[in-house]
Amino acid sequence: MDGLVQITEHLASLGVDLTTEAGGPKRATSLLSRRVPLAAPEAQLATLDAVPLAAGDFEAAIAGAGFEGGLLPAKLEFFQINIGKLCNMTCRHCHVDSGPDRLTENMDRATVDACLRALDATDAHTVDITGGAPELNPHFRYLVDACVERGKHVIDRCNLTVLLVPRFRDLPEYLADRGVEVVCSLPHYRQRNTDAQRGDGTYEKSIRALHRLNEVGYGQGDPRRRLTLMSNPAGAFLAANQAELEGEWRRGLQAEHGITFDRLICLNNMPIARYLEWLVEKGQLAAYMERLTNAFNPAAVAGVMCRNTLSISWDGRLYDCDFNQMLDLEVELPGGARPSVHDLDATALQQRRIVTARHCFGCTAGQGSSCGGATA
Numbered sequence: 001m002d003g004l005v006q007i008t009e010h011l012a013s014l015g016v017d018l019t020t021e022a023g024g025p026k027r028a029t030s031l032l033s034r035r036v037p038l039a040a041p042e043a044q045l046a047t048l049d050a051v052p053l054a055a056g057d058f059e060a061a062i063a064g065a066g067f068e069g070g071l072l073p074a075k076l077e078f079f080q081i082n083i084g085k086l087c088n089m090t091c092r093h094c095h096v097d098s099g100p101d102r103l104t105e106n107m108d109r110a111t112v113d114a115c116l117r118a119l120d121a122t123d124a125h126t127v128d129i130t131g132g133a134p135e136l137n138p139h140f141r142y143l144v145d146a147c148v149e150r151g152k153h154v155i156d157r158c159n160l161t162v163l164l165v166p167r168f169r170d171l172p173e174y175l176a177d178r179g180v181e182v183v184c185s186l187p188h189y190r191q192r193n194t195d196a197q198r199g200d201g202t203y204e205k206s207i208r209a210l211h212r213l214n215e216v217g218y219g220q221g222d223p224r225r226r227l228t229l230m231s232n233p234a235g236a237f238l239a240a241n242q243a244e245l246e247g248e249w250r251r252g253l254q255a256e257h258g259i260t261f262d263r264l265i266c267l268n269n270m271p272i273a274r275y276l277e278w279l280v281e282k283g284q285l286a287a288y289m290e291r292l293t294n295a296f297n298p299a300a301v302a303g304v305m306c307r308n309t310l311s312i313s314w315d316g317r318l319y320d321c322d323f324n325q326m327l328d329l330e331v332e333l334p335g336g337a338r339p340s341v342h343d344l345d346a347t348a349l350q351q352r353r354i355v356t357a358r359h360c361f362g363c364t365a366g367q368g369s370s371c372g373g374a375t376a
């Protein structure tokens with residue numbers, strides 16, 4: 001069945017209307033829906049390349065950190081599957097350009113099955129499911145169940161507000177029963193910064209969703225109910241120190257809402273997609289890129305996520321990371337082949353050189369930044 005028809009029917013069968021259930025007032029504002037030039041990945045790369053920077057050559061920067069000849073893969077540990085761009089929210093900083101209007105780009109069952117076959121051909125121990133709001137994909141639970149059956153650690157990258165969509169209210173129990181780690185986006189433990197980035201009302205919904213997760217055992221030290229919060233800055237600055245911030249967040253969320261969590265990770269905003277548009281609109285792009293390059297940390301290079309992760313898109317193409325996926329920079333094998341999930345060869349993949357460009361400075365600035373948080 002065609003993916004668009006499939007997902008539309010799925011949402012209709014659940015009675016979900018994303019135009020009325022969005023997390024905030026900023027609806028249907030994906031770059032794609034507005035047909036702005038920056039919707040094109042090549043326009044984003046060109047915009048970054050045009051910024052005058054004294055030290056803007058990423059390859060030269062990592063060569064100075066001992067990675068002459070570029071980044072090479074380490075042991076593959078994480079299988080990150082981006083199962084679609086559909087989301088109930090339209091956050092200002094979104095690097096995926098997700099939203100309720102992204103109905104077309106969602107993984108179908110045949111591609112999910114191809115991902116599972118490919119997973120079986122690797123030794124990856126973790127399947128990291130992301131989106132969009134991955135829970136909106138009709139095959140989300142099928143994928144989770146299949147990965148759990150295989151003994152994989154499963155991560156659901158959850159925007160929290162989706163847990164309040166009426167027909168998805170059993171999700172916390174479903175995830176808890178299967179020991180799925182929930183990694184939740186929450187820009188800040190205070191309301192103002194969260195709503196500024198994700199839309200009015202998001203904070204209050206996020207707090208309600210966190211209560212639901214706590215009620216089913218998440219965030220209380222049980223390794224099978226791991227609740228990770230993920231914060232990113234609300235402006236054109238670098239992520240705060242993860243270790244220092246965690247205690248403050250614990251005290252703040254406990255005192256104000258009685259909420260507990262297991263771990264806080266802090267990420268830099270990646271200067272692509274809607275965050276890139278925001279930087280351009282605010283006249284902050286050059287300053288932000290300078291901030292990233294000035295804060296280049298050689299110690300953060302070895303831990304960048306592309307080295308131990310493989311990223312798969314909704315249509316089965318392969319990338320070094322989710323950011324490269326959004327910039328359409330596919331995995332490239334020696335000789336130029338670009339395999340898909342249908343012909344993944346784990347040994348051949350280890351021979352590749354990771355594709356990098358200026359956006360990569362987002363991963364190596366300050367304490368480093370990856371899907372698992374700080375890298376240095």
Ligand code: SF4
Pocket residue numbers: 087088089090091093094095096097098099131132133159185
């Ligand atoms: S940042 Fe996350 S929650 Fe917000 S629009 Fe993008 S995918 Fe959806």
Ligand code: SF4
Pocket residue numbers: 304305306307320321322323324354355356357359360361363
């Ligand atoms: S953006 Fe991707 S490819 Fe570039 S350093 Fe970060 S993880 Fe690696």
